[in-house]
Amino acid sequence: MSTCVEPTRSTSALHRYRSCASQGTVGPLEIFSNNDKPSGQYIQKRSQLKLWLALVNFDRNLARLEKNIISLAADLEQLGMTRANIFIAGHGEAGISVQRLANRNPQQLSGIILLGSLLQNGTQFEYFGMNVLTVAGDLDGVTRVTQIAQTFKVLSQEVEKNRAMQYKAPMVIVKGINHGSFSNDILQEDMKRYDLTAELPIRKSQRLIARYISLFLSYTIRGSRNKKQRERMSKWFRKTTTFLQPILEMEKMELNRFYQSQWLNNAQIWLSGLGGNDTQFLRVKSYSVEENVGISPDLYIRDNNVRIVYVTLFFYLKRCEYQSDTYSHLAHSPTEIRAFMLSQKRIQSHFYNVTSVRDFTCRDLNYAAFVTALSKVPPEVLKRYYGKHKGAIFHEDIHINNENEWWQRKLLVNTTEHEQHVTAYLYETEVESAGNEVEEGGEGGGFFYCTLLPPSRVMEWIYVDALRNSYNSEINQRFC
Structure with a gap:
């Protein structure tokens, strides 16, 4: 349909446009920020x-913004x-204002459209007062x-409980577009610093975005x-x-809804050095705990015809603390895993006639985390990553003499010219025995505490951070 856009009025606070094709007709109204005019x-x-x-103009003063829109x-x-x-x-950030405005005026609006923005943390789509379309780019930094x-x-x-939610709150990821693709590549300097390089031209990006929005508008207006x-x-x-x-x-895999970690279970099995059929006699469970709770890993044995060694380990996920939803440009995954495990020597002391595959270290487990993540991502994501990234180097563990000092150290991750260097801190204790037997429980010693790479x-490195033209690993430090 051929239309044109002509200004009807302009003030310092508000710019208004109407479609020539809509004169004298009844049609839906879309409200965009000035930066998103194209x-x-x-x-x-x-x-x-x-x-x-x-x-x-999206004013952070909601009352003033609300007044302008009602007047418009x-x-x-x-x-x-x-x-x-x-x-x-x-x-972007204007999406937060849009959500707050929608919460204040649920009866006045038919829906909201979030472009390179997200529904605020803790908000459930099913209880949001209107339809929500989220369009994001996979190269949005x-x-x-x-x-x-x-x-x-x-x-x-929510869709698992109610399939209609996929129509009420559709989320779309457009491949090849970045944060600037939504605003004709017009961004504030601090946002440009974080954004990634788009692969699609602006015009093609706008065409794709327009298709999603047009269908969302039509569906919302005309019903199901x-x-x-x-x-x-x-x-x-x-x-x-x-x-x-x-x-x-x-x-x-890192943390499930029961606050357990299949990843740490696997790590403990590797650390045990057991191989082949021997691993079936080792059962591991892991539990997330709060920081510095003074808990140690546990081990007990059941010997009913078949000897089974049960290990319970604990871990703490260290995260950065952000004060608001405006920090979506920073990494939100854990910065490290503090894992309270048992050493190979301790575990194998409870087995008979086993052969060690090899001696594993914290360094090996960090390398395994890196390789496992790489193995999960699709080929096009790997291609981007390898186009920028120069490699990761995993250094020898730094041994710490006591647990208190170990708590004061952080996993070392430094990035220089897209080359990452990872160093773990290890606190290890001797295996304790009474006579010729190593005791069960915490009394048996052999603690093996690692700072691990989540x-x-x-x-996040693969999908976002490594793709930045200038990646500084210190960006997050003031929050962590």
């Missing part, structure tokens, strides 16, 4: 709907627009894809009667699920 106009021109388009809607109503269908789009995965996990859980639209939105959900699956699977953090 995208808004492109969507208006390409949409099958007759759209009104309004551009506003009243003026356009005089020109023939109905208030029945009003949508607000927010890009400001709203990173690993953060998008966390929000999508919430949506997926259109089977083809539902099928397309179901396809969006499946594609997003497939794309984010490696990230979410790695995170689940596989989910490696995922």
Whole structure:
């Protein structure tokens, strides 16, 4: 449909535009920020709907922003627009203002559109007062894809209970676009610092984004009667699920909903040095604990015809502390895993006639985390990563003499010119025996405490951090 956009009025606080094709007609209204004018106009021109388009300055003062939008809607109503269908789009941080405004005015709006932005932490889609479309880029360095995965996990859980949620709150990841793709590559300097390099031209990006938004608007306005639209939105959900699956699977392996870690279970088995059939006689469970709780790993034996050694280990996930939702450009995965394990010597002292495969160290476990993460990601992501990354070097463990000092040390991760250097701290105690027998429980000693590299953090390197033109590993330090 051929349309044009002409200004009807301009003030310092508000810019208003209307479609020539919409004069004298009833049509939905889209509200974009001034920075997103090119995208808004492109969507208006390409949409099958007759759209009104309004551009506003997104003021962090919600009361003032709300007043401006209400005034705008009243003026356009005089020109023939109905208030029945009003949508607000927010890009990046403006998406937070959009959500807050929507919460204040659920009866006034039909839906919101988040471009390179996410529903705020702790918000459930099913209880949000209107439909929500989220469009993100896999090369967005400001709203990173690993953060998008966390929000999508919430949506997926809701879809499991109610399939209609995939239509009420669709989430789309557009491959090859970055944060600037939503705003004609116009970003503040601090945002440019974090953004990645887009692979798609701006025009092609706008065309793809417009298609998603147009379908969302049409579906929301016309309801669920259109089977083809539902099928397309179901396809969006499946594609997003497939794309984010490696990230979410790695995170689940690291910490599941029962606060256990299959990753640490595997690490303890490797550390035991047992090989072949011997590993079936070692059973490991791991539990997440709070920082410095003074707990030690446990071991006990059941010998009913078959001797089984049970090990319970503990771990603490160290995270950065962010004060608000405006830090989506920084890594949110754990910075390290503090693992309280048992040494090879301690575990093998409870077995008879076993042969060690090899002696494992914290360094080996960190290398395993790196390789495991690499093995999970799709080929196109690996290609990007290897195009920038120069390699990772895992240095010998630094041995610490006492547990208190070990707690004061952090896993060392330094990045120089896209080359990463990882060094773990190890605290190890001797195996304690009474006579010729090593005791069960904590009395047997043989503690093996490591500062470990979280596989989910490696995922963030692969998908985001390593792709930056200038990657500084100290970016996060003031929050950690």
